[in-house]
Amino acid sequence: MDWQALTLSLxxxxxxxxxxxxxxxxxxxxxxxxxxPGRRMLEAALALPLVLPPTVLGYYLxxxxxxxxxxxxxxxxxxxxxxxxSFAGLLAASVIFNLPFAVQPMQRAFEAxxxxxxxxxxxxxxxxWRIFSDIELPLAWPGVLSSLVLTFAHTLGEFGVVLMVGxxxxxxxxxxxxxxxxxxxxxxTDAAGVMAAVLLGLSLAAIAIAYSTARGPAxx
Amino acid sequence: xxxxxRRLLVLAAAFALxxxxxxxxxxxxxxxxxxxxxxPEIAAAxxxxxxxxxxxxxxxxxxFRRQIGDGAPFELFLSADAGYVDVLARDGRTEGDGVVYxxxxxxxxxxxxxxxxxxxxxxxxxxxxxxxxxxxxxxANPEHAPYGRAAREALMRAGLWQAxxxxxxxxxxxxxxxxxxxxxxxxxxxxxxSLARAPALAARGRFVVVPASMHAPLxxxxxxxxxxxxxxxxxxxxxxxxxAAAIFDRYGFEAPPAASAVR
Numbered sequence: 001m002d003w004q005a006l007t008l009s010l011x012x013x014x015x016x017x018x019x020x021x022x023x024x025x026x027x028x029x030x031x032x033x034x035x036x037p038g039r040r041m042l043e044a045a046l047a048l049p050l051v052l053p054p055t056v057l058g059y060y061l062x063x064x065x066x067x068x069x070x071x072x073x074x075x076x077x078x079x080x081x082x083x084x085x086s087f088a089g090l091l092a093a094s095v096i097f098n099l100p101f102a103v104q105p106m107q108r109a110f111e112a113x114x115x116x117x118x119x120x121x122x123x124x125x126x127x128x129w130r131i132f133s134d135i136e137l138p139l140a141w142p143g144v145l146s147s148l149v150l151t152f153a154h155t156l157g158e159f160g161v162v163l164m165v166g167x168x169x170x171x172x173x174x175x176x177x178x179x180x181x182x183x184x185x186x187x188x189t190d191a192a193g194v195m196a197a198v199l200l201g202l203s204l205a206a207i208a209i210a211y212s213t214a215r216g217p218a219x220x
Numbered sequence: 221x222x223x224x225x226r227r228l229l230v231l232a233a234a235f236a237l238x239x240x241x242x243x244x245x246x247x248x249x250x251x252x253x254x255x256x257x258x259x260p261e262i263a264a265a266x267x268x269x270x271x272x273x274x275x276x277x278x279x280x281x282x283x284f285r286r287q288i289g290d291g292a293p294f295e296l297f298l299s300a301d302a303g304y305v306d307v308l309a310r311d312g313r314t315e316g317d318g319v320v321y322x323x324x325x326x327x328x329x330x331x332x333x334x335x336x337x338x339x340x341x342x343x344x345x346x347x348x349x350x351x352x353x354x355x356x357x358x359x360a361n362p363e364h365a366p367y368g369r370a371a372r373e374a375l376m377r378a379g380l381w382q383a384x385x386x387x388x389x390x391x392x393x394x395x396x397x398x399x400x401x402x403x404x405x406x407x408x409x410x411x412x413x414s415l416a417r418a419p420a421l422a423a424r425g426r427f428v429v430v431p432a433s434m435h436a437p438l439x440x441x442x443x444x445x446x447x448x449x450x451x452x453x454x455x456x457x458x459x460x461x462x463x464a465a466a467i468f469d470r471y472g473f474e475a476p477p478a479a480s481a482v483r
Contacts, residue, residue, distance in 0.1 A: 082291035187420035
């Protein structure tokens with residue numbers, strides 16, 4: 001059992017979910033209620049990681065993060081190490097490939113809020129911020145929660161992108177999914193089996209949470 | 221509601237910061253997959269002797285050569301050939317030209333229950349190809365794995381390369397090729413001797429070392445990468461000590477010719 005890889009995966013999953021929470025809320029709310037030119041295109045672009053092969057995403061990210069790109073060189077000049085093959089690079093990749101998992105459930109949740117609720121609240125003299133925090137967010141909370149859970153679980157399981165931009169460095173970019181692959185190659189099937197079971201359990205728990213929230217108070 | 225979210229955010233930010241902070245001088249070492257079993261033993265001996273640790277990553281040499289070219293944070297690279305090290309040295313990615321640390325040997329590995337007899341010149345593989353006993357044959361990808369290249373040369377030398385083409389399964393590196401074979405998914409495979417004789421594999425089949433004359437020598441070179449710290453340097457030196465040589469020898473590696481040991 002590679003505890004270091006499990007810890008790294010958990011850190012990556014928590015950080016990804018935390019970064020996508022505010023971003024996802026803003027984007028999901030905008031997509032749910034605003035009509036603007038290019039909205040369909042934006043929705044399609046955000047859903048792209050659902051269907052794109054991880055290697056395609058990995059290839060583009062590696063090109064973008066590497067020392068041959070302005071982004072990669074800029075990051076290197078700023079921080080002193082390249083974005084590719086680092087935890088920061090993994091986090092950036094993770095945020096991108098989780099966009100649809102974060103945005104879509106939140107968007108559905110905000111869409112489900114009746115259109116006249118907000119004007120009614122405004123009539124009562126509530127500020128936009130209070131309407132958001134006291135009315136919208138509690139109503140959309142099950143969707144937001146399932147976004148977070150899905151993002152978390154999906155990050156734990158992602159393999160292709162991580163292998164391509166991460167490079168399998170212990171303690172830095174070797175996530176639990178990559179560690180399983182690594183242990184199988186080292187003929188250490190016992191460790192691979194234990195880690196696979198841990199991931200199976202975590203994924204099952206995450207899906208159970210996501211389903212129970214989706215069927216919970218939101219429908220009521 | 222908002223306190224909950226804010227607390228979550230602060231927690232996550234702290235996590236992210238902690239994760240990006242780098243550990244002390246524990247260098248990342250990129251090593252060819254044929255060292256999968258020998259190198260951890262050498263690293264353990266190094267830790268016992270010096271109290272210092274290294275972090276090992278295994279993969280195909282060609283893949284590491286590309287990742288190091290892209291700036292991957294490795295301090296020492298143990299390649300399964302000399303070419304990739306020379307290219308990195310020419311590109312100014314290394315400190316010095318590196319040194320040969322071992323000569324690798326190729327083995328024909330046949331899993332338990334396979335209908336194929338292991339022989340050094342691949343004669344039964346040739347017969348099995350004719351009579352249909354051979355369904356899948358595993359090698360590492362010759363495009364970026366030196367042992368895959370050696371396997372291709374050996375198959376060419378045996379006159380089997382054309383005929384065996386449709387039966388080949390390519391491992392992304394030698395460990396995967398060995399995995400394909402040891403699991404019985406392939407009836408035979410050409411893998412490093414250093415993997416074939418490791419207990420984890422040896423228990424799962426039989427193997428025979430392929431004559432060195434059947435492929436270009438697998439001259440395995442290692443090199444310190446630019447910015448290598450003192451632990452990486454100490455490990456680099458340790459790899460040329462008798463203690464390390466004994467472990468390399470036990471895993472079937474041949475000692476480098478004396479002349480090339482001069483850096």
